[in-house]
Amino acid sequence: MARIVIIGAGIGGIPMAFEARDLLGATHQITVISDSETFKFTPSNLWVAVNWRKKEQIEVNLTPVFEKKGIEFIAIAAQRVKPEDNTVELMDGSFIDYDFLVIATGPKLAFDDIEGLGPDHYSDSICTTDHASEAGKKWQAFLEDPGPIVVGAVQGASCFGPAYEYALIMNADLRKHKIRDKVPMTFITSEPYIGHLGLDGVGDTKSLLESKLRDANINWITNASVDKVEKDQVHVTEHVLNHEGMTKKHEPIAFKHAMFLPSFKGIDAVFGIEGLANPKGFIIANEHQQNPTYKNIFSVGVCVAIPPLGKTPVPVGVPKTGYMIESMVSATALNIKALIEGNQPETKASLNAFCLADFGDGGVAFIAKPQIPPRNVNWSGSGKWVHLAKVAFEKYFLYKVRNGKSEPFWEKFILKSIGVEKLKK
16 A cells, blocks of 8 residues: 655645545545645635635635545645655654655745735735735725725746736726726736746737736836835836846835735745755656656646746746646656556646636636647637636636546636637637
8 A cells, every 4th residue: 555645735736636546546545734724716816805705715624525535634734845754744743654745735925035025014915815815805995095006926926817817807896996097007027028927928918918908007017026015115127138238227116005926936845855846945847747856756736846938037937827737636646656556657747828817807818738839729818708717617626626526627627618719719
């Protein structure tokens, strides 16, 4: 009997546990370690932050879910991975042994990299459901006494879609309350151009997203680094890549509400482990999701190290979308099964990107197959159907978690149910 330990119970960790259980059967032990008893559907944080959802509506108590699947669940955070000993030390001082380890933790939010950034200081966050819930309380007060908004993603960020979503969802909510005319909005991003998304654009995302921002009367600054955030203003430098390497210091931009997506790092439990994590703490993985040094360790999701596409004036990371994470999960489950049976890993993740960016009353979708160009499919489109698809996406994924369903989500529900040709129409 093998023991498979999974660190993380999010969009990567939960499907990983379900798929491993269904693929490997009851013979092998599966253990999930998490810092929370509750699954929170992160893509819906945007709606929580403007009070279109309550926190409780997007949460699932994991204990009965895992019990039903015969999966051991430990709701204690990992303190340190000890790959030489094949153990994980927990925050309570106990140790969990493993034969195979899957790291699916997501990132550490690097708010401390920038003075004044984050919910403990002067800007709000939508990165966790708790952050979004607190932002929602502040949003209600903002509606009663509105003012300027700044929103965006800082240098080193690798997740840009939610910044566009939040800006345009706020725009939709302000219009609904008939106070949009009282709220100047500025979008500040480290991307070299609007719609880059860490992917050098997908289809026509550049013109699509520029058009959406223009229609919403949202100004923007690209190639931007956030120098510091103060109580009611943000200091920004704009970088221009030319023969002079020019930079432009903007006058401080005033705000009454601010939200910036931070850069990501690896969690403390793996940070600095040579051969396992890179200098930023992301897990090093080969094409089979397997760590080259510790071959019984695999990784899925945002915690996986993927190099940026190329040089940009301001550092820009590469996103990991749900479609990509799903393929990582399936590959990892099959490769662990192969090792248990005495074979070598052969399955590779497809690493495709599919994103539904909801803007409250419409949205933009894109498909990149593969994620890194050149691509076989390089498509983007927009319409009210994107909002409806994202609502369906939320309901189906929560259903899948509550009922322990392991079947692939993106291929069946999105690409086969809706279909690329239908999406184009």
